[in-house]
Amino acid sequence: MVIVKRKELSLSERLYVPEIVRGLSITFRKMFEKKITRQYPEEPLVKTEVTRGQPRLVVKDDGAIACVSCGLCEAACPAYAITIDGGETDRPIEREPKRFDIDMLRCILCGFCEEACPKDAIFMSDELELADYSRQALVYDIEKLKRPAAAMRRRIEYVNRINDRWRDAPRPPMLVGRDAPHGAHAHSPAAAAQRPHAS
Numbered sequence: 001m002v003i004v005k006r007k008e009l010s011l012s013e014r015l016y017v018p019e020i021v022r023g024l025s026i027t028f029r030k031m032f033e034k035k036i037t038r039q040y041p042e043e044p045l046v047k048t049e050v051t052r053g054q055p056r057l058v059v060k061d062d063g064a065i066a067c068v069s070c071g072l073c074e075a076a077c078p079a080y081a082i083t084i085d086g087g088e089t090d091r092p093i094e095r096e097p098k099r100f101d102i103d104m105l106r107c108i109l110c111g112f113c114e115e116a117c118p119k120d121a122i123f124m125s126d127e128l129e130l131a132d133y134s135r136q137a138l139v140y141d142i143e144k145l146k147r148p149a150a151a152m153r154r155r156i157e158y159v160n161r162i163n164d165r166w167r168d169a170p171r172p173p174m175l176v177g178r179d180a181p182h183g184a185h186a187h188s189p190a191a192a193a194q195r196p197h198a199s
């Protein structure tokens with residue numbers, strides 16, 4: 001059993017009125033300080049490379065969509081927001097999505113799809129605003145999701161930098177013995193040589 005000792009009140013707290021005056025003085029002081037309320041949407045939010053807005057599909061410089069319809073983002077999405085139907089192509093990549101929908105009302109902007117994609121085909125944009133007149137209009141199809149790679153460059157470079165940092169980080173000791181060479185320490189050059197590296 002824990003006995004909580006009641007705090008002794010000071011004289012001003014026992015008199016009550018001085019504490020009211022102290023509280024009101026803080027209120028009045030704050031009334032004349034610089035306001036920090038943002039007048040959104042007149043004052044838009046500052047967008048940086050870290051901003052995780054709605055996901056968008058990357059269109060490469062040659063005009064082709066980067067997605068190969070592997071379905072990993074669909075499987076990784078915890079909100080079941082992504083629906084993909086794949087199809088064959090006569091281009092060297094062989095597959096691309098015939099249908100790629102993201103239900104923006106379901107999307108929780110978690111970024112798992114961005115992390116799961118092996119082809120750098122889907123990234124979180126800095127587009128945050130979402131409004132329309134029907135639920136159906138907020139299920140974005142492939143045409144609404146496409147964005148040129150140049151428009152996504154800042155986020156793509158940021159994610160690549162983060163991935164490089166993880167690739168170069170020392171592995172936790174628990175991985176030693178499972179996939180490191182025999183007798184090698186996780187931080188040893190031999191173990192480092194076996195790690196996948198950024199191309």
Ligand code: SF4
Binds near residue numbers: 055076081108112113
């Ligand atoms: S950001 Fe998250 S919730 Fe939204 S589509 Fe991607 S994986 Fe699904």
Ligand code: SF4
Binds near residue numbers: 117
């Ligand atoms: S966006 Fe990436 S993870 Fe999703 S289907 Fe296309 S290639 Fe696969």
